[in-house]
Amino acid sequence: MKPLFGRTKTLEQKSADFLDVTIEASQVLLTGISHYLNGATEQFEDDLKQITVLENRGDNLRREIENQLYTETLIPESRGDVLALLENIDNITNQCKQILMELSVEIPVIPPEFHDGYLHLAEKSVKAVEEVVSSTRSFLNFPLMIEHSLNKVYFWESEADRLSETLKRKVFRTAGLELSHKFHLRYFALHIELLADKAEDVADRLAIYSIKRSL
Amino acid sequence: MASIFDEDLALTKICGEFIDLTDDVNLVFCEAIKQYMCCQMNEYDNYIDQIRNLESKGDVIRRQTESRLYTEKLIPESRGDLLGLIETTDDIIDETKNTALLFSVEIPDIPLELRNEFVSLAKICTEAVNEVLVAFRIFFKSPESVKNLIQPVYDKEKLADKQAAKIKRLAFLDKNLPLSQKMHLRYLAHHVDCIADRAEDLADRLSIAAIKQTIKA
Numbered sequence: 001m002k003p004l005f006g007r008t009k010t011l012e013q014k015s016a017d018f019l020d021v022t023i024e025a026s027q028v029l030l031t032g033i034s035h036y037l038n039g040a041t042e043q044f045e046d047d048l049k050q051i052t053v054l055e056n057r058g059d060n061l062r063r064e065i066e067n068q069l070y071t072e073t074l075i076p077e078s079r080g081d082v083l084a085l086l087e088n089i090d091n092i093t094n095q096c097k098q099i100l101m102e103l104s105v106e107i108p109v110i111p112p113e114f115h116d117g118y119l120h121l122a123e124k125s126v127k128a129v130e131e132v133v134s135s136t137r138s139f140l141n142f143p144l145m146i147e148h149s150l151n152k153v154y155f156w157e158s159e160a161d162r163l164s165e166t167l168k169r170k171v172f173r174t175a176g177l178e179l180s181h182k183f184h185l186r187y188f189a190l191h192i193e194l195l196a197d198k199a200e201d202v203a204d205r206l207a208i209y210s211i212k213r214s215l
Numbered sequence: 216m217a218s219i220f221d222e223d224l225a226l227t228k229i230c231g232e233f234i235d236l237t238d239d240v241n242l243v244f245c246e247a248i249k250q251y252m253c254c255q256m257n258e259y260d261n262y263i264d265q266i267r268n269l270e271s272k273g274d275v276i277r278r279q280t281e282s283r284l285y286t287e288k289l290i291p292e293s294r295g296d297l298l299g300l301i302e303t304t305d306d307i308i309d310e311t312k313n314t315a316l317l318f319s320v321e322i323p324d325i326p327l328e329l330r331n332e333f334v335s336l337a338k339i340c341t342e343a344v345n346e347v348l349v350a351f352r353i354f355f356k357s358p359e360s361v362k363n364l365i366q367p368v369y370d371k372e373k374l375a376d377k378q379a380a381k382i383k384r385l386a387f388l389d390k391n392l393p394l395s396q397k398m399h400l401r402y403l404a405h406h407v408d409c410i411a412d413r414a415e416d417l418a419d420r421l422s423i424a425a426i427k428q429t430i431k432a
Contacts, residue, residue, distance in 0.1 A: 135406065165320060208285065
C-alpha cells in the first residue's frame with residue numbers, strides 16, 4: 001500500500017510536524033504535572049507557556065494542511081477522513097493545554113498521598129497518545145503496521161481508566177477531606193483520563209480509515 | 216418491506232446480540248440502583264462487575280461489526296447509518312456503566328427521602344432505553360414502523376428530565392444538607408438522567424435512518 005500523500009512532500013512534512021507537536025505537548029504535560037505536584041511554580045508556569053505555544057503551532061499547521069488539501073485538490077477520496085483525523089488529533093493537544101491551564105487557574109490542593117496516583121495516571125494517558133501518534137504515522141506512511149499499534153492505544157486507555165478509578169476510589173474513601181475537596185480532586189483525575197479517551201477516539205477513526213484504504 | 220439485512224443474516228445476528236447486550240446492561244443498572252438505595256453494597260458490587268463484563272463484551276462486538284461492515288463490503292448504501300446506530304447504542308452502554316461506577320466510586324450519601332426518587336429516575340431511564348431498543352430491533356425488519364415506536368422514547372426522556380429536576384429541587388431546598396452534598400446529589404441526578412438523553416440520541420438517529428430506508432424502498 002502506498003503512502004497516503006504520495007509525492008506531495010510539503011504535506012507529508014507538515015503532517016509529520018503536526019504529529020511532533022502533539023507528542024511534544026504530551027511530554028510538556030507530564031513535566032508540567034510533575035512540577036505542579038512538587039510545588040515548582042515557576043517551572044510549572046513555564047510549562048504552561050510552552051504548551052500554549054505548541055497548541056497555537058498545532059492549530060496553524062492543521063489549518064495549513066487543511067487549506068492545502070482543498071486548494072490543491074489533493075487526495076480527494078481521502079480528504080474528509082484526513083481532515084477529521086487532524087481535528088481529532090488537535091483535540092489531544094488542546095486537552096494537554098487545558099489540563100495545565102486548569103491547574104494554573106484553580107490551584108487545587110493535592111495531598112501528597114495522591115501525587116503518585118496523578119503522575120501514573122498522566123503517564124498512562126500520555127502512553128495512549130504516543131501510541132496513537134505512532135498509529136497515525138503508520139496510517140500516513142506504512143498502513144500495514146497500524147493494527148499492532150492500535151491495540152496498544154486501547155491497552156493504555158483501559159489502563160488510564162483503571163488508574164483513574166483507583167485514584168478516585170482512594171480520594172472518596174479518605175477521611176478528613178471535605179466533600180468539595182474530593183470533587184476537586186475527582187475533576188482533575190477525570191480530565192487527565194479524558195486525554196486517553198481522546199487518543200482512543202482517534203484510534204477508532206484510524207481503524208475504520210485503514211480498512212477503507214485497504215479495499 | 217424488505218430489511219436492509221435481508222442478504223446478510225450473520226450481520227443481523229451480531230446486531231441482535233449487541234441489542235441484547237445493551238438490554239442486559241440496562242436491566243442490571245436498574246437493579247443495581249435499587250440495591251444501592253437499600254444499602255446492599257455486596258449485591259451492588261456484583262451488579263457493577265456484571266456491567267463491566269457486559270461493556271467489555273459490547274466493545275468487542277461493536278468493533279467486530281464495524282470491521283465486518285467495511286471488509287465484506289456489506290450494504291454499502293446503509294453502512295454509515297448502521298455504524299452511527301451501533302456507536303450511539305454503545306454510548307448508552309458507556310453512559311450506564313459510568314453512572315453505575317459513580318455510585319461505587321464516590322459512595323454518595325443519599326438522604327432517605329430521596330432514595331425512592333432516585334429509584335424512580337433510574338426506572339424511567341431504563342424504560343426510555345428499553346423503548347429505543349425495541350425500535351432498533353424493528354428497524355431491521357420493518358423500518359416504516361419505527362416512527363410510531365420512538366415517540367415513547369421522547370416521552371420517557373422528558374419524564375426523566377422532570378424527575379431529575381424534582382430531585383435537584385428537593386436537594387437544594389433541604390436546609391439541613393451542606394452545599395457540597397447538594398451538589399453531589401445534583402451531579403448524580405444529572406448523570407442518571409443522561410442515560411435517557413443517550414436513548415433519545417439513538418431515537419433521533421433511528422428516525423432518520425428509517426426515513427432513508429423507507430424512501431429507498
